[in-house]
Amino acid sequence: MNNQKPKYHQIIEAAVKVIAENGYHGSQVSKIAKEANVADGTIYLYFKNKEHILVSLFEEKMGEFIERIAKAIEGSDSASDQLYTLIEMHFRQLSSDYYLAIVTQLELRQSNISLRLQINQVLKPYLKVIDGIIQKGIDQHQFKEDLNMPLVRQMIFGTLDEIVTNWVMKEQKYTLVDMVPEIHRMLVSALASK
Amino acid sequence: MNNQKPKYHQIIEAAVKVIAENGYHGSQVSKIAKEANVADGTIYLYFKNKEHILVSLFEEKMGEFIERIAKAIEGSDSASDQLYTLIEMHFRQLSSDYYLAIVTQLELRQSNISLRLQINQVLKPYLKVIDGIIQKGIDQHQFKEDLNMPLVRQMIFGTLDEIVTNWVMKEQKYTLVDMVPEIHRMLVSALASK
Amino acid sequence: MNNQKPKYHQIIEAAVKVIAENGYHGSQVSKIAKEANVADGTIYLYFKNKEHILVSLFEEKMGEFIERIAKAIEGSDSASDQLYTLIEMHFRQLSSDYYLAIVTQLELRQSNISLRLQINQVLKPYLKVIDGIIQKGIDQHQFKEDLNMPLVRQMIFGTLDEIVTNWVMKEQKYTLVDMVPEIHRMLVSALASK
Amino acid sequence: MNNQKPKYHQIIEAAVKVIAENGYHGSQVSKIAKEANVADGTIYLYFKNKEHILVSLFEEKMGEFIERIAKAIEGSDSASDQLYTLIEMHFRQLSSDYYLAIVTQLELRQSNISLRLQINQVLKPYLKVIDGIIQKGIDQHQFKEDLNMPLVRQMIFGTLDEIVTNWVMKEQKYTLVDMVPEIHRMLVSALASK
DNA sequence: CATGAATGAGAATTCATTCAT
DNA sequence: CATGAATGAATTCTCATTCAT
Known part of the structure; x- marks a missing residue:
């Protein structure tokens, strides 16, 4: 302590x-x-109360989580590279803090609707980052130009989230970061302009 | 019982x-x-107890859910068509029973870990159906042959699940089934052999 | 029990x-x-909750208390006699149930305002009985005709209540009912038409 | 301190x-x-502690309250006039300090028995003043000579106290001091020698 | 089979008081 | 003298489950 x-x-x-x-x-x-x-x-x-501890926990931890990712993707000019960095950072950060992974992937989801809505607010900046990458990909003609932004965002987030949750529930029997190249390839293929 | x-x-x-x-x-x-x-x-x-009501509820409702999908995809020979049917049926069934959608997408996720593990068991046959489609796609050379099966499964399920959850939380302000073609296109692109 | x-x-x-x-x-x-x-x-x-036990207690006990007094004064035609009966019954009933006297005179007064207001409602019928006696006394020309009814009621109730409270706090070292004739004499003198 | x-x-x-x-x-x-x-x-x-604040508050405020009354009645030779002054001063002082009236008539009564006993001690000098008036009335043959002093004191104090409490609870919708003559008349009648 | 009255374990939160600075 | 951050004891109410009828 x-x-x-x-x-x-x-x-x-x-x-x-x-x-x-x-x-x-x-x-x-x-x-x-x-x-x-x-x-x-x-x-x-x-x-203020117990719920407020949990919201604050999520704000603090996810705030850092998102900020680090946002920072990291600043380095690349290509949407595809940015997506790679996002996936890798997402997995790396949760891999390196197993306690946090359990709390965010499993435990905090048992909370009541009120807390879940507050958690969703905290996640919004992360979704904005994803949206930014998609938009850049479209602008760069790496990605199809008529993509449905919310749908794509939900595919990306849903995929990453489901994969991390499975990894946590399987008690991390494999290395999450090893999955990055294949996931990245699949997601880019899904969005690619050709 | x-x-x-x-x-x-x-x-x-x-x-x-x-x-x-x-x-x-x-x-x-x-x-x-x-x-x-x-x-x-x-x-x-x-x-036996309250938890057992919820597990049984999920078993009954998801049992039918999965069975109808399994039945429906029997009709097609192409993995791509089967995936289309799976997505469409997944969305159609939850669209047509809003109460069930709320319960499975939002409320039952607030349950404790023990119940969530049992729910995962109930979902296994659904994941098998997805795996079957992927395998068929590989066998038919529609999909890449070196796909990581669990990863692909998690991408498909995670994508569909996230999209439905967002739709439920947004109080179904749009028509879920309209999304099917684009999602299908993206997922098939992600898996496609070339 | x-x-x-x-x-x-x-x-x-x-x-x-x-x-x-x-x-x-x-x-x-x-x-x-x-x-x-x-x-x-x-x-x-x-x-419904703890407060509701106390309100109900007061309702039950005071309901009987008041009813017995109302019944008893029905027997007399004279306002003065009725007042005598009221004083005597008031004292006799609280003398005979020391626990109840402690609770109503001392303990329940420590309750919060909300409960006190509810208690006041329960007492209203008792105050009506007092008012009835005063009115009868006026009608019979035993009492002055221009009495201020609320003021007289407060004098009677305040006097009896203060006397009982003192008796309870002094741990009933004397016999409450012995006081009845003098109190009655004083109150009647206070109200008398001459 | x-x-x-x-x-x-x-x-x-x-x-x-x-x-x-x-x-x-x-x-x-x-x-x-x-x-x-x-x-x-x-x-x-x-x-020393919270209770001590409240006792001190009561001591300070009631000390002045009583002193002013004691001072004021020094001026009259007649017990009846003194009683009039006491009633008037009692009402006037509480009328002019509504906060104090709320605190002493309503709020402080919710305190525990220990505090209430200490409050009673503070009131003792006031009761002595009342006793003095009664005794003077007896000596002057204005009042009956065989009055039961404690009983009379409780009638006077109980009456005044109940009237003020009702006035505070009714949010002072009427002028308390207007009541003085009638109350005085009634109390003097109650005690009068003939 | 069906009932529903009774059970009792379990937890968030407040607030008078202390004491190191 | 003055501060105010820290303490920790203490209590109402809910609700899944039982069992006598």
Whole structure:
């Protein structure tokens, strides 16, 4: 435990660990407080309620997640290369933080509709990044020009998400990043202008 | 557990309606019993526990769902045509039963891991159907021969699932079946041998 | 404990005892349930929430209290005699049920405003009875004809209530009913037409 | 505890305002501290605990209240006139400080028994003043000589208290002081020697 | 087979009070 | 003197499941 960290982050890290280890419904506030080495009441100095811990957790972690991807694709000029980078970063980041992968792929999906809607809001910037790549591909004539943007976005996100979820549920018996080239090839083929 | 008896189905239909209208966490056993016009205790003559109602619901509804798709694709010899039929049937069936779409795409996903694992078991035959189409495509040289089968399956299922979920969350503001040709085209392109 | 009694009354009697012995703030629902020999959850089959137990308690007990007084004064034709009966019955009933006296005079007054307003509603019929006596006294020319009815009612009720509260707080070191003649004499003098 | 310091009074005035506006149970220490423009911890430099704030509030306010009444009745030689002055001052003071009236008539009564007993102690000097008037009335042969002093005192105090409480609860829709002559007339009649 | 009254375990949140600075 | 971040004890209510009728 890093006591220099402001308690806000201490609590969020504790929440990730506790939820990954005990499941969404096994994660009482008191358990998170204990893991974070704070009193139960201290949680409520930083978060309005339990749901707010989870939204904040997702915001913090996905915020970084998305930012790193957005940063990384800035380097390439080609939509296809950008897509490759996005897939690789998506997989690499979740591979390197197994606790986070469990929490985002499995546990947080058990939350109520209200929380899920807030989570969807957090994901919006990621979807915008995907949209940007698609648009660039169209502009560059790498991708078909009459693509249905929402549909394509849902295909890309749905594919990546399903693959990561399967990997988490199979307890990561294989290396996720190894899948990147084939997925990239398939997705580019799906969108290609010819 | 007696599956021939009418009350068994009465309870399952009631569960679909109650969950669709009240959400997963708003669906108490007593509410389902009331909707089914039986006493609370009667539920437990037909189902071991609450979770068992939901698994059975999924088994019944997805069983039919899958069977109809399997039946429908028997008619075609081409893997590409079969994939088209699968996508169309997938969308058509969920479009025509909005309650069921809400329950399977949104509400049942809030259940605990144990129930989700059982749901995955129920989906296995559907994944087998998808695998069969892929294999046939490879055998017919329509699809690339070195496809990674699980990966392809996850792409297809992940794409369809994400698209339906978005449609349900957007309160079906557009016609799902209209999307079939483009999705089919993209998926076939992704898998195509050249 | 009388197990023939429907649980509703069982719980109310338990609440009176528990509150009298432990005070308003020391009376947890679980303590009341234990005293009533029912499970905690059973309370909520009969009462919407904890506050509702207390309102019902007051309704039941005060309902009987008022009814007995109303019945008793029917016997007399004279307003002065009726007032005597009212005072005597008021004191006699609270003297004979010390637990109830503690609860109504001390403990229930610690409740929040919402409950206090509901309690005031329950008392309204009692105030009507007092008003009836005053009116009769005026009609019979026993009492002054230009009395301010609300003011007189408040004087009578305030006097009786303060006297009973003092008696309860002094742990009933004297006999409440002995006070009746003097109080009656003073109140009648206060209202008398000459 | 330093009573000369300005913060002591600052806190008491803040407590009156906060309790009048938020009710007894809505008045957290932190809210009082904020209203008083001091830190939460500062409260505990001046008061042992929360209950002590309330007792002090009552002591300060009722101390002045009683003193003013005692002073005012010094001017009259007749018990009846003194009683008139007492009633008028009682009503006038509470009329002119609506916040204080709410706090003493409604909110502070929701406190626990311990606080109520301390409040009763504070009221003792007021009851002594009433007793003094009664005794003077007896000595002057204005009042009956065999009056039961405690009983009479409870009638007077109970009457005034009930009337003020009703006025506060009715949101002071009428002028309290207008009631003085009739109440005085009734009380004097009740006690009069003939 | 069917009923439905009764059970009782389990958890989020508030807030008076402390104490290191 | 003053601060205010941190503490942690304490309690109502829900709802899946049982079982006597």
